Amino acid sequence: MSSTGTYNPVMDQIVVTGGARLEGSVSVLGAKNAVLKQMVAMLLAPGVHRLTNVPGILDVELMGKVLDHTGAQCEFYGHTLTVEVPDDLRPEAPLELVRQMRASIIVLGPLLARTGIASVAFPGGDDLGARPIDMHLAGLRALGAEFELEHGTVVGRAPEGLTGAEVDLEFPSVGATENILLAAVLATGETVINNPAREPEIQDLARQLNAMGADISGAGTSRMVVSGVGELHPVDHRVIPDRLEAGTYAVAGAISRGRVRVDNCVPDHLRMELKKLAEAGCGVDRGDDWIEIDGPERPNSVDFATLPFPGFATDMQPQMVALLASGEGTSVVTENLYDARFRYLGELMRMGADVTIEWQHAVIRGTERLSGCPVLAPDIRAGAALVLAGLRADGYTTVSDVQHIDRGYEGFVDRLASLGAVIERRSA
Numbered sequence: 001m002s003s004t005g006t007y008n009p010v011m012d013q014i015v016v017t018g019g020a021r022l023e024g025s026v027s028v029l030g031a032k033n034a035v036l037k038q039m040v041a042m043l044l045a046p047g048v049h050r051l052t053n054v055p056g057i058l059d060v061e062l063m064g065k066v067l068d069h070t071g072a073q074c075e076f077y078g079h080t081l082t083v084e085v086p087d088d089l090r091p092e093a094p095l096e097l098v099r100q101m102r103a104s105i106i107v108l109g110p111l112l113a114r115t116g117i118a119s120v121a122f123p124g125g126d127d128l129g130a131r132p133i134d135m136h137l138a139g140l141r142a143l144g145a146e147f148e149l150e151h152g153t154v155v156g157r158a159p160e161g162l163t164g165a166e167v168d169l170e171f172p173s174v175g176a177t178e179n180i181l182l183a184a185v186l187a188t189g190e191t192v193i194n195n196p197a198r199e200p201e202i203q204d205l206a207r208q209l210n211a212m213g214a215d216i217s218g219a220g221t222s223r224m225v226v227s228g229v230g231e232l233h234p235v236d237h238r239v240i241p242d243r244l245e246a247g248t249y250a251v252a253g254a255i256s257r258g259r260v261r262v263d264n265c266v267p268d269h270l271r272m273e274l275k276k277l278a279e280a281g282c283g284v285d286r287g288d289d290w291i292e293i294d295g296p297e298r299p300n301s302v303d304f305a306t307l308p309f310p311g312f313a314t315d316m317q318p319q320m321v322a323l324l325a326s327g328e329g330t331s332v333v334t335e336n337l338y339d340a341r342f343r344y345l346g347e348l349m350r351m352g353a354d355v356t357i358e359w360q361h362a363v364i365r366g367t368e369r370l371s372g373c374p375v376l377a378p379d380i381r382a383g384a385a386l387v388l389a390g391l392r393a394d395g396y397t398t399v400s401d402v403q404h405i406d407r408g409y410e411g412f413v414d415r416l417a418s419l420g421a422v423i424e425r426r427s428a
């Protein structure tokens with residue numbers, strides 16, 4: 001796949017000088033967590049597919065490599081991704097690709113559905129901690145697949161093909177729901193997924209699949225029903241806006257005491273996050289496809305807990321915590337999804353945040369002054385959050401390991417600069 005940029009991300013740093021109030025508007029692109037799965041969904045139908053509103057981010061490039069490995073051909077130009085899927089697929093995702101992007105595990109279901117066999121390196125953990133795939137495998141087993149772990153690779157076989165079944169998910173896992181969905185669309189008979197993930201990205205995936213000829217109902221509810229069909233066909237699909245990118249720029253406005261309008265987003269996808277920003281004292285205005293945030297001088301304390309959609313998104317937790325770190329009063333934040341999602345707090349504490357961590361709870365005592373210093377971005381959202389903290393902090397904040405930020409944000413530095421941030425990207 002053609003590259004989305006020329007840089008040496010591992011060596012790059014982002015340097016922010018705090019104090020500027022952000023003003024203006026920024027438009028978000030398609031959702032990372034939708035497009036990655038929609039790329040994989042294309043494998044279900046031979047022919048030429050097109051996705052539009054695709055962000056130029058590293059994860060899209062990495063998923064392009066996963067698709068390339070199966071024999072598909074990807075071309076990315078001007079936010080449009082064209083993928084030609086061959087009749088015969090190579091049903092594998094090797095370790096070097098899965099290690100770079102854990103979401104590659106999602107090819108398991110569709111490759112099994114198309115070819116009856118799939119070998120995908122066991123993803124293990126990543127920057128958010130140990131991340132099991134037991135629910136992915138249990139769901140696909142219910143459809144008739146058998147799995148063995150062979151030398152670190154999950155080898156799935158469905159010699160008799162896949163047959164619809166009733167699957168009860170213990171937890172509304174996004175990835176497990178997608179893997180099962182992407183297998184069930186071509187299975188024989190009806191599949192019912194009880195307690196599926198209800199994220200907007202799942203709903204958009206179902207829309208794309210239905211346009212391809214699938215028969216899925218109940219996406220966005222707690223019961224999805226899939227009637228398997230014999231074959232699917234390629235379509236053009238526009239990816240929904242990225243609610244996490246939108247939320248990140250909203251917090252950028254809030255933390256800098258500025259006023260930022262985010263265009264081309266779906267405010268309903270951020271209901272809980274906007275509610276908490278309002279509780280923190282932000283002015284929150286919204287239209288059909290935009291939100292505007294007016295940041296307070298000092299945010300109020302706010303308690304929240306991360307939960308599956310429509311709860312507060314775990315992928316917005318670090319950005320919100322960065323805001324509360326400079327607030328008045330004490331906030332209690334509970335992280336219910338990932339055990340390593342508080343790892344960045346050590347870096348935020350180096351900037352002067354007053355935080356105590358007890359297992360999955362963080363107690364944040366707001367402080368008037370954050371102070372810029374060198375910090376490391378441990379993952380995508382925490383990396384973005386540290387840059388946002390730098391907008392508020394005194395002096396310079398230098399964020400290293402910015403390749404994490406490149407995984408999920410196109411032109412992060414340029415977009416913040418266009419809002420008035422004093423920020424630049426440097427080669428170390």
Ligand code: UD1
Pocket residue numbers: 032033034036103130131132133134135136137171172173174175176197308314315336337338
């Ligand atoms: C997706 C998103 C990620 C987001 C997360 C939760 C992508 C590429 N990533 O990740 O940004 O933070 O949803 O909204 O879309 N779990 C199990 N067993 C399983 C599957 C999951 O125990 O088989 C656990 C995970 O360890 C985690 C929780 O369930 O604690 C939620 O995971 P899941 O919803 O599956 O997240 P992902 O699909 O990996």
